[in-house]
Amino acid sequence: LFMPKTGRTKKPVLHISLNPHPDDKLTEQQYEILAREYLDKLGFGEQPYIIYKHMDIDRHHIHIVTVNVNEQGKRLNQDFLFRRSKKITTELEEKYNLHKAQREKISPDTPIRKIDPSGDIKRQVANTVKMVGMRYKFQTIGEYNAILSLYNVR
Numbered sequence: 001l002f003m004p005k006t007g008r009t010k011k012p013v014l015h016i017s018l019n020p021h022p023d024d025k026l027t028e029q030q031y032e033i034l035a036r037e038y039l040d041k042l043g044f045g046e047q048p049y050i051i052y053k054h055m056d057i058d059r060h061h062i063h064i065v066t067v068n069v070n071e072q073g074k075r076l077n078q079d080f081l082f083r084r085s086k087k088i089t090t091e092l093e094e095k096y097n098l099h100k101a102q103r104e105k106i107s108p109d110t111p112i113r114k115i116d117p118s119g120d121i122k123r124q125v126a127n128t129v130k131m132v133g134m135r136y137k138f139q140t141i142g143e144y145n146a147i148l149s150l151y152n153v154r
Contacts, residue, residue: 011068012067012068012069012075013065013067013068014065014066014067014068014078015063015065016063016064016066016085017061017062017063018031018034018035018038018062018064018089019059019061019101020034020059020061020098020099021059021098021099021101022059023099024098024099026060028053030096031051031053031062032051034062034092034096035049035051035062035064037092038088038089038092039064039066041088041091042081042084042085043076043077044066044068044076047066047068047076048066048067049064049065049066049067050064050065050066051063051064052065110131112131112132112135112151113128113151114150114151114152115151115152115153125153128151128153129148129153132144132147132148132151
């Protein structure tokens with residue numbers, strides 16, 4: 001992998017995760033097509049990249065790692081990256097007839113569930129900590145830990 005020695009870009013690498021719906025059963029070739037098309041639309045299609053298929057959560061997904069600097073070490077356009085990425089994934093969902101991504105909205109009345117070790121632990125813990133902070137009042141770390149322990153967080 002070519003990495004320029006010049007330039008002041010602090011983070012010369014871009015990491016992207018594409019997470020199709022669990023009901024979208026894609027082949028490795030389809031994942032590769034999605035990744036290539038995504039990078040082209042994002043403006044990183046000419047950059048070196050690596051695709052890694054992951055199965056560590058309840059769905060198969062891919063990680064794309066690419067270089068976000070050109071050969072002179074100048075950073076590529078990352079303006080409005082999240083917004084551009086969302087637009088591209090929506091286009092790809094429609095083009096390939098994939099399930100639409102839906103963000104889970106958390107509100108104060110959303111039920112708090114115990115952590116299920118067979119699911120996405122990182123997401124579950126983040127949601128549980130956020131919900132406990134919204135719903136409970138505590139004055140000490142001991143009280144906070146006691147509440148979290150009700151939901152299998154220690």
